[in-house]
Amino acid sequence: MEALPGTHSNRLYLTVWSGLLVLTIAEVILAYMALSVGLMLTLLISFSLLKTALIVAYFMHLRFEKLSLTLTLIPALVICIILMFIFFPDSLRLLELR
């Protein structure tokens, strides 16, 4: 079974899936803890990024593709998303204006 090209063991997928479930439950527990907004946001976003990385790497097989595909798709995407954050200082300014 394992000799077939491009196939992986079910155990790998089950491990990734359990990891994703554990991270989700951790997020829900975290949401009910009395943390500051900054810390909460940082933790939740880090957990979500970790989950994304697991899904993209194993479920979407990006880890098993050529490195050139990852290098083409991911860095440009991350930079574009970061560019969108340029608006955020404005939202805080709006709060000050009220």
Added chain:
Amino acid sequence: MADTVSATRLSAWGGGGSPYAISSNKFGMWLFLVSDTLTFSALVIAYSYVRISTENWPRPFEGSSIFLATVMTFCLLSSSLTMVMAVESAKRAQVKRTVGWLLATISGGLLFIILHTNEWLGLLHEGVTPFGNPWDVPLFGATFFTLTGLHMTHVTGGVIYLGTIAWGFRKGKYSAEDVEISGLYWHFVDLVWMFIFPMVYLLSCTI
């Protein structure tokens, strides 16, 4: 010849006829997903922007809706697992198993749609509509329904897509790679929810 192939595999930028060593179909799906990621990022960031700049942001999600959202997350995560199983079975040319796993994935998606629609109806019943709500913060409805609505559209589209693939794979019309490409789309839909869930639901528990 064998040397060139292994050299292409080894170096990241080997080039040649197929620089990414995948079919154009799969690369096309990846490019679509990258552009779709930007669409969803823009919506999540717009939601966060108006949330930060609004003082009395409504938080209509109580314990029960957080629980439901967690169940919905579980549905999507598990449907991703069954999707992976479908792709594996398709690669091993096990047609019946592939269709079975695909149907399991579809039912996960359908369950998500049912639960989410139910939540929407509950909110609409409380007077939270896309254009207004009891707290007089219309931007909440505008951003919330746009974001979750576009995601639900993607899930619905995904269910139809997977149904078509399952039907075509059984008839021998689609290859194992077509199943894999539909899997990429399905995992993406799952992945987007991994951001909507904490940003929209979990961040209204205590903050």
